[in-house]
Amino acid sequence: MKTLKRKDSEYEIKKGRILRTKEITDLEKLFEIVLPGGENLNHEPGQFVMVSLLGVGEAPFSVSSSPTKLGSFELVVRNVGKLTNAFNRLKAGDEVGIRGPFGNGFPVHILDGSDLLFVAGGIGIVPLHSLINYAIDNRRDFGKVNILLGCNRPEDMLFSDELDEWTKRLDVNFECTVDRADSGWKGNIGLITSLIPGINLIPERTFAFVVGPPIMYKFVVDKLLEKEIPERQILISLERHMKCGLGKCGHCQINGIYCCQEGPVFSYDKIKDMRESI
Ligand SMILES: Cc1cc2nc3c(=O)[nH]c(=O)nc-3n(C[C@H](O)[C@H](O)[C@H](O)COP(=O)(O)OP(=O)(O)OC[C@H]3O[C@@H](n4cnc5c(N)ncnc54)[C@H](O)[C@@H]3O)c2cc1C
Ligand code: FES
Structure with missing residues (x-):
């Protein structure tokens, strides 16, 4: 298997707090999330974050908001299985773990x-x-x-x-x-x-x-x-x-x-x- 040099920060899980949720279809829900101190995610369009829910697991989700939106970011989650089902039950004020952003994004x-x-x-x-x-x-x-x-x-x-x-x-x-x-x-x-x-x-x-x-x-x-x-x-x-x-x-x-x-x-x-x- 390939060995890749990692930065410690890529293992770091930040506490994300859900600011707002919105049901956008029968299956998909939008989540606006804020990091501690309102820190920007600093992502590029096309990158994803790993989101963890305690006792459930972790999965990748694309960041749907533009980096021009400051202070919070948005994800859209389609309810397809165990983790996304638990995610879709979360509401404003709940916390999720955030690692990333990862991936290369669009150039x-x-x-x-x-x-x-x-x-x-x-x-x-x-x-x-x-x-x-x-x-x-x-x-x-x-x-x-x-x-x-x-x-x-x-x-x-x-x-x-x-x-x-x-x-x-x-x-x-x-x-x-x-x-x-x-x-x-x-x-x-x-x-x-x-x-x-x-x-x-x-x-x-x-x-x-x-x-x-x-x-x-x-x-x-x-x-x-x-x-x-x-x-x-x-x-x-x-x-x-x-x-x-x-x-x-x-x-x-x-x-x-x-x-x-x-x-x-x-x-x-x-x-x-x-x-x-x-
Ligand atoms: C880079 C990246 C970005 C993603 N962005 C989003 C996003 O913005 N919004 C979103 O809702 N989902 C996104 N996904 C998919 C999301 O990660 C999976 O839906 C999630 O892991 C499913 O977890 P679960 O425990 O709910 O489902 P599971 O119980 O693990 O699986 C339920 C069903 O979904 C299938 N499945 C699981 N993961 C994937 C996958 N990656 N691709 C295709 N089928 C899959 C399984 O085979 C199974 O049939 C992204 C995946 C990747 C790799
Ligand atoms: S090697 Fe684990 S997700 Fe890519």
Whole structure:
């Protein structure tokens, strides 16, 4: 197994206090968390934290808020099992353990002046939400901003208040689609890949950010390559099962790559050889 030098602070568990919770769908809840003394998390968009609940366990969660939000940060938790079930029962004032932030995040430092294309499938909007809000808060630093979101059903859409705001903005193009809906839905029906051909973009100026369920990646990447976006400008976040977040347990490995350390964000040129395993 790889041995990686660790900083002591990466083992340190900080006490996070829940300031606010909000049920955003039947399955997902938003948590606003404050660290001792209101210390900033100092994360980059796309990074994650390890959250521990005493007597239950620890798991990774992407930071959904932008680093431009100071004094607290936000997570969105989908209730799927033991830990997330216990997490979803917590309320304002309760405490959780926080380690991190971990992972490489999106390369914000190379994006100045570029056009941004976000492609989010389902809960993949959570890590992208951090970068989208970062881009909106620093809007003059970027060219065109296109946001594409695909969900199973309209009621599965996260951040619905903000989606309305993004729709109204003149400096952002927001489009969404659902796999199925009843007759009350007036928007697009179809897979997220159906939205990509209609986007007007200049490939060499564009960075694409893709996060969603594993099945989505290769179909979305193929559409982005058809648009001639360079492989190194297609950035994908891979959320593998993780236990330690420290390069020790090996749970997150794909073909020898440790997602918790070298990822979760990879440019397509770096992972295209293992395209069938992602
Ligand atoms: C980098 C990273 C960022 C993440 N960000 C978020 C986030 O922002 N919000 C969120 O709700 N979840 C996120 N997850 C997933 C989250 O960590 C898992 O849902 C959580 O560990 C499940 O714990 P549990 O005890 O509730 O479920 P378990 O009882 O351990 O598992 C319940 C079910 O979920 C499946 N499962 C567990 N972990 C994963 C995983 N990593 N990927 C796919 N399936 C999984 C299991 O196979 C099982 O079917 C992230 C995972 C990673 C690696
Ligand atoms: S989560 Fe343990 S090695 Fe990556």
